[in-house]
Amino acid sequence: MTAAAPEPKANMGHPVPRYDAAAKVTGRATYASDMPLDNPAYAFLVTSAIAKGRIDGFGLDDAKAVRGVIDIVTHENAPKLKESKLFSNGGYAGTTIQPLKSADIAHDGQIIAVVIAETYEAAREAANRVKVSYTAVEPSSSFDSPGTTTAAAKGQNAQFKEDPEAGDFAKAFDQAEVKLTASYATPTQHHNPMELFTTSCAWMGDNLVIYEGSQYVYGLKNGVAEQLGIDADKVRVVNPYVGGGFGSRGSMTPRTAIIAGIAKRLNRPIKLVPTRDQGFTIATYRAETRHEIRLGAGRDGKLMALRHEGAEVSSRPDAYCVGGTKTTTRLYACPNVSSLVSIVRADRNTPGFMRSPPEVPYLFALESAMDELAVKLNMDPVELRRINDTTVEPIGGKPYTSRSLMACFDEAAKTFGWSQRSPQPKSMSDGDWLVGYGCAATCYPTQMAPSAARVRLQRDGRTRVEIAGHEIGTGAYTVIAQTASERLGVPLEKVAVFMGDSDLPPAPVAGGSNSTASTCSAVMMVCDQIRQRLFKAVMPGDSLADKAKETVGISQTPSTQAAKSDRPLDIEKAFDALGVGVVEEYGEWKPEGAPLDSFKAMHSGHARLIGGPEMKDKIAYAFGAEFVEVRVNRFTHEIRCPRLVGAFAAGRIMNPRTARSQLMGGLIWGMSSALLEATEIDERNARYVNDNLADYLVPVNADVPNVEVILLSEQDEQINPAGVKGLGELANVGTNAAICNAIYHATGQRIRKLPVRLENIEV
Amino acid sequence: MSEKPGSGASGFDRRAFMAGAAGSALVPMAARAAAQDASVPAARDPALPVDVTLRVNGKDSRLRIDARTTVLDALREHLKLTGSKKGCDHGQCGACTVLIDDRRVVSCLTLALAAEGQEITTIEGLATDDRLHPMQQAFVDNDAFQCGYCTPGQIMSAVACVKEGHAGSEADIREYMSGNICRCAAYPNIVAAVKQAAPEIMKG
Numbered sequence: 001m002t003a004a005a006p007e008p009k010a011n012m013g014h015p016v017p018r019y020d021a022a023a024k025v026t027g028r029a030t031y032a033s034d035m036p037l038d039n040p041a042y043a044f045l046v047t048s049a050i051a052k053g054r055i056d057g058f059g060l061d062d063a064k065a066v067r068g069v070i071d072i073v074t075h076e077n078a079p080k081l082k083e084s085k086l087f088s089n090g091g092y093a094g095t096t097i098q099p100l101k102s103a104d105i106a107h108d109g110q111i112i113a114v115v116i117a118e119t120y121e122a123a124r125e126a127a128n129r130v131k132v133s134y135t136a137v138e139p140s141s142s143f144d145s146p147g148t149t150t151a152a153a154k155g156q157n158a159q160f161k162e163d164p165e166a167g168d169f170a171k172a173f174d175q176a177e178v179k180l181t182a183s184y185a186t187p188t189q190h191h192n193p194m195e196l197f198t199t200s201c202a203w204m205g206d207n208l209v210i211y212e213g214s215q216y217v218y219g220l221k222n223g224v225a226e227q228l229g230i231d232a233d234k235v236r237v238v239n240p241y242v243g244g245g246f247g248s249r250g251s252m253t254p255r256t257a258i259i260a261g262i263a264k265r266l267n268r269p270i271k272l273v274p275t276r277d278q279g280f281t282i283a284t285y286r287a288e289t290r291h292e293i294r295l296g297a298g299r300d301g302k303l304m305a306l307r308h309e310g311a312e313v314s315s316r317p318d319a320y321c322v323g324g325t326k327t328t329t330r331l332y333a334c335p336n337v338s339s340l341v342s343i344v345r346a347d348r349n350t351p352g353f354m355r356s357p358p359e360v361p362y363l364f365a366l367e368s369a370m371d372e373l374a375v376k377l378n379m380d381p382v383e384l385r386r387i388n389d390t391t392v393e394p395i396g397g398k399p400y401t402s403r404s405l406m407a408c409f410d411e412a413a414k415t416f417g418w419s420q421r422s423p424q425p426k427s428m429s430d431g432d433w434l435v436g437y438g439c440a441a442t443c444y445p446t447q448m449a450p451s452a453a454r455v456r457l458q459r460d461g462r463t464r465v466e467i468a469g470h471e472i473g474t475g476a477y478t479v480i481a482q483t484a485s486e487r488l489g490v491p492l493e494k495v496a497v498f499m500g501d502s503d504l505p506p507a508p509v510a511g512g513s514n515s516t517a518s519t520c521s522a523v524m525m526v527c528d529q530i531r532q533r534l535f536k537a538v539m540p541g542d543s544l545a546d547k548a549k550e551t552v553g554i555s556q557t558p559s560t561q562a563a564k565s566d567r568p569l570d571i572e573k574a575f576d577a578l579g580v581g582v583v584e585e586y587g588e589w590k591p592e593g594a595p596l597d598s599f600k601a602m603h604s605g606h607a608r609l610i611g612g613p614e615m616k617d618k619i620a621y622a623f624g625a626e627f628v629e630v631r632v633n634r635f636t637h638e639i640r641c642p643r644l645v646g647a648f649a650a651g652r653i654m655n656p657r658t659a660r661s662q663l664m665g666g667l668i669w670g671m672s673s674a675l676l677e678a679t680e681i682d683e684r685n686a687r688y689v690n691d692n693l694a695d696y697l698v699p700v701n702a703d704v705p706n707v708e709v710i711l712l713s714e715q716d717e718q719i720n721p722a723g724v725k726g727l728g729e730l731a732n733v734g735t736n737a738a739i740c741n742a743i744y745h746a747t748g749q750r751i752r753k754l755p756v757r758l759e760n761i762e763v
Numbered sequence: 764m765s766e767k768p769g770s771g772a773s774g775f776d777r778r779a780f781m782a783g784a785a786g787s788a789l790v791p792m793a794a795r796a797a798a799q800d801a802s803v804p805a806a807r808d809p810a811l812p813v814d815v816t817l818r819v820n821g822k823d824s825r826l827r828i829d830a831r832t833t834v835l836d837a838l839r840e841h842l843k844l845t846g847s848k849k850g851c852d853h854g855q856c857g858a859c860t861v862l863i864d865d866r867r868v869v870s871c872l873t874l875a876l877a878a879e880g881q882e883i884t885t886i887e888g889l890a891t892d893d894r895l896h897p898m899q900q901a902f903v904d905n906d907a908f909q910c911g912y913c914t915p916g917q918i919m920s921a922v923a924c925v926k927e928g929h930a931g932s933e934a935d936i937r938e939y940m941s942g943n944i945c946r947c948a949a950y951p952n953i954v955a956a957v958k959q960a961a962p963e964i965m966k967g
Contacts, residue, residue, distance in 0.1 A: 004906040004952050017903055024911030025899040025918060027846020027886035034845035067810035120836060121829040122810050194850045194858055194912040194946050243848070243912030244946050276851045473910030473947045661906050661949060668948035693855040693944060700941040704950040 006656040009713040011723070015657035016492060019477035020241070029241045032211040033198040033273055040200070041070055043259060043272040044123035046113035046130045047281060048105045051139035051686035052347045055103040055112060059131030063115060066129060068122035071266060073114040075100045079261030081227045086318050086350075087251045088159040092223025092605060094251030094284050095350035096317050100258060105134070106316060107349040108687040109281025111254065116262060116270065139347035141686035142188075142288060142313055150311070153341040156319040160341060164329040164395045167336035169294075172305035176296025180373050184293065184365040185753040186736075187678035188313075188688075189286040190279075191354050192698060195243020197253065197279045201260040202269035208235045208260055213242040215249040216509035217468050217502040220256065222605030227257035228264075232604070240500040245472035247353035248283050250511040255282055277691040284352025285679065287313040287320070291365035295373050296336075301387040303334035310362060311342045315350040319343050322353070324362025326613050327621075331366065331443060333390035347686050353511060355669060356729035359444055360736065367440035367737030368752060371744065381741065382409050382418065385441055393619045401620045401718040404649035405441060408625040411710055412647035413439070416627035425748035433631040433640075434763065436746025442734030445612025446620035446651070446725040448591035449508035450602040451522035456584040457530050459575040461490040469499040469519045470510035474728055475658030476519065482654060483520045483722070487527035490571075505586060508607040513622075513726030516654055520722040522589035529585040534574035591720055611719075618718060622725040624648035626667065626734040630742035637761035640705075641671050641739060647710035651725035656711055663709045663731040670735020672699045678755050815879050819844065820888025826875070834870035834878050835859045838885060846886035846915045850944070857943030860916035861885050867923035869942075886915035889922070898922050901960035902953075909947035917943045921957045922964065930961040 085091025296305030
């Protein structure tokens with residue numbers, strides 16, 4: 001076994017190589033802009049240079065004079081599109097700011113014109129020649145800008161239902177022996193997936209095909225149909241591979257229906273490849289947040305009072321928020337809790353989900369505060385977590401379905417060598433480098449959503465699985481193929497998986513780390529339908545429940561099943577008895593507690609995620625513990641992070657190889673968030689300044705330290721049939737706090753605002 | 764792209780505009796896409812097609828293209844070789860890396876015209892007879908990718924990195940593979956893959 005393919009422990013699948021590996025290393029994997037189009041015209045966007053105001057007029061003569069220009073579309077001649085509501089209000093859109101609808105400008109970088117030309121080069125040149133005159137109004141850019149408005153999230157965002165509270169915070173905090181009050185801040189960040197936000201649209205008569213990297217093909221299909229005012233069955237979204245999502249492709253952006261409308265008008269396929277900098281304003285981002293945490297504890301470390309106030313920036317029209325207090329108020333045993341989330345409206349594009357949307361900013365605050373409290377108590381921060389560990393969340397008194405937080409802490413601490421740490425800040429060094437060790441808890445809610453699947457089994461064992469899931473790098477093809485292989489008892493190499501196409505049975509959004517749990521549960525169920533038919537054919541007197549569990553091994557690991565027999569069910573005999581060549585089944589799975597209209601919503605592109613703290617009589621989270629070593633140069637203040645160790649428990653691990661890779665990438669994301677990433681805003685113009693990959697810092701290979709991922713064995717039968725908690729967003733949550741805690745240990749300086757750069761160090 | 768504030772090429776009179784918009788903020792007058800100075804005297808219309816012959820993966824192709832077409836866009840839009848990817852179009856991310864005369868080059872910053880007469884190798888030209896190149900196999904073995912979008916560029920860069928003699932240590936590999944961004948952050952696995960493939964590639 002290589003490091004990339006860890007030996008499976010109990011309740012883990014095989015670390016088989018990725019299903020799509022060969023396609024991805026040979027260039028054969030086709031992403032949206034790789035799809036061949038018949039005689040396409042090329043689109044180039046023109047975006048606003050002001051953040052607020054209106055367009056007085058366009059000067060288009062120069063642009064139109066460019067050879068090869070076909071059309072220039074502005075609000076004066078744009079195709080008429082219907083509005084789509086924000087996804088959190090029952091719509092599909094990531095923003096309700098609809099460009100090309102009027103002369104009004106709502107944010108910097110808003111789409112104000114689309115140039116269509118015979119070539120990409122001509123479209124780009126013409127776009128550069130579009131002249132615009134504006135009447136500008138001074139914009140409000142962020143928290144401290146004049147002109148913003150602030151209001152509680154509750155009541156204005158349908159997905160933010162409550163400010164969690166329990167007991168009497170004020171009294172308990174007042175009486176606490178040890179108190180901490182601290183403020184924290186996180187910056188604007190952009191997903192920057194490697195694939196640009198491209199869209200190609202081609203009409204065949206009344207039918208539209210959209211090639212676009214999407215984390216939710218059913219949402220996009222239904223959303224575009226709604227905007228165009230056509231039947232959703234006329235729209236097909238295709239993207240067998242997606243070049244990274246991280247949340248940026250979960251909801252519909254305005255560009256898609258615009259390009260579709262123009263393609264219809266021109267009766268020609270249109271290909272749009274926006275620039276990297278345009279991606280900063282035509283899609284969503286992680287908004288900047290501010291927090292105040294109050295902790296009150298006894299001298300023994302037991303938390304008595306906890307208050308978390310969070311504030312988040314959103315756009316003028318849309319009350320988007322992540323509201324992470326639903327997690328931070330439930331993480332530790334604490335009888336007296338209060339919280340408040342507010343939304344600050346500014347002249348910005350609407351933010352959206354970015355990898356672990358609520359947990360990244362909110363746990364940065366809480367897990368930093370826990371470290372500060374440990375310092376006040378003169379207590380090991382791991383022990384402070386142990387004292388406050390719980391099996392029941394304090395807000396509703398519901399039990400965690402499983403919780404391996406302290407097992408993760410202990411395992412990671414051992415591997416990291418936490419016992420070598422001398423507790424005093426500034427007490428460890430190596431030459432010019434101050435050395436610090438830090439740690440933090442990480443967690444992510446376990447979520448599921450209704451999903452359908454179609455499975456076809458042939459007499460020779462060849463199997464075809466169809467599901468409109470999404471391969472955004474998570475290993476979705478691989479774990480779905482493994483699921484079908486294990487469940488039907490057919491060799492993995494005989495399983496073919498088709499995804500990324502809205503003509504296939506619906507799967508939920510690839511977001512909220514729900515995909516594996518939802519799609520694998522659906523595929524398992526449909527494979528069982530096939531097995532039921534086969535068993536009935538050969539054993540008409542027996543029920544599946546009696547026989548199949550023993551012979552086909554529903555809940556067994558594949559290795560034990562294979563050991564018993566390489567053909568637990570005589571498929572050929574069953575096919576003979578049935579008298580057919582192919583057995584095909586379709587089925588729809590929904591998680592426990594899903595509302596009655598779930599399947600209807602599933603087909604219309606509304607993913608109804610269930611889980612985390614919002615389950616009826618239980619609460620489900622995946623947990624982990626992260627330890628980091630930080631080195632701060634005492635002269636240059638350069639910060640390096642040579643070691644990251646994380647231990648994680650997330651229910652059944654379908655494939656330790658893809659799981660480890662995602663968690664490793666997550667740890668590096670966390671390091672990046674703590675030390676590198678921030679979208680800088682020019683506050684005068686409410687404009688993103690560093691909107692490219694040279695100035696928006698993401699890690700390169702030389703930035704990346706030694707990363708160690710430990711997968712803990714965990715079994716949880718209360719969550720879903722697959723027993724999967726989801727881990728794509730688990731690892732990048734705790735790292736921010738772990739690194740700041742390590743910087744404190746190295747330097748004695750507590751940094752409460754991300755990212756930490758060398759200019760912030762005052763050794 | 765950022766505009767040039769008050770660009771004289773805008774065709775609008777700046778003072779008249781400001782007078783007309785009294786009370787409003789001073790703002791740049793161009794759109795954000797307006798980066799080029801149109802007052803430069805026009806030479807030959809660059810949109811007029813030019814003929815160019817590109818040798819890609821051992822095969823010559825004659826193209827009639829806009830003179831400003833990059834090697835990347837020539838491959839993707841004209842030769843239908845879409846393995847090379849566009850991630851920034853600015854030479855910042857490395858997703859478009861190809862080999863030109865065995866040197867690694869960001870194809871988004873290389874004009875197709877400038878590559879005429881040179882040997883271009885893309886990800887599609889690496890495997891021979893359905894057998895993966897050792898670097899491709901090493902990427903599979905070490906799970907050196909997730910979404911896969913940067914992977915063709917990483918692999919082309921990795922092949923060159925080894926041939927340049929920059930794969931002698933993990934530190935060297937990290938440094939010399941730092942021109943290729945992987946947002947999924949498969950970096951440790953990429954280092955492991957380069958280490959695995961290096962001896963076989965050096966053997967030839």
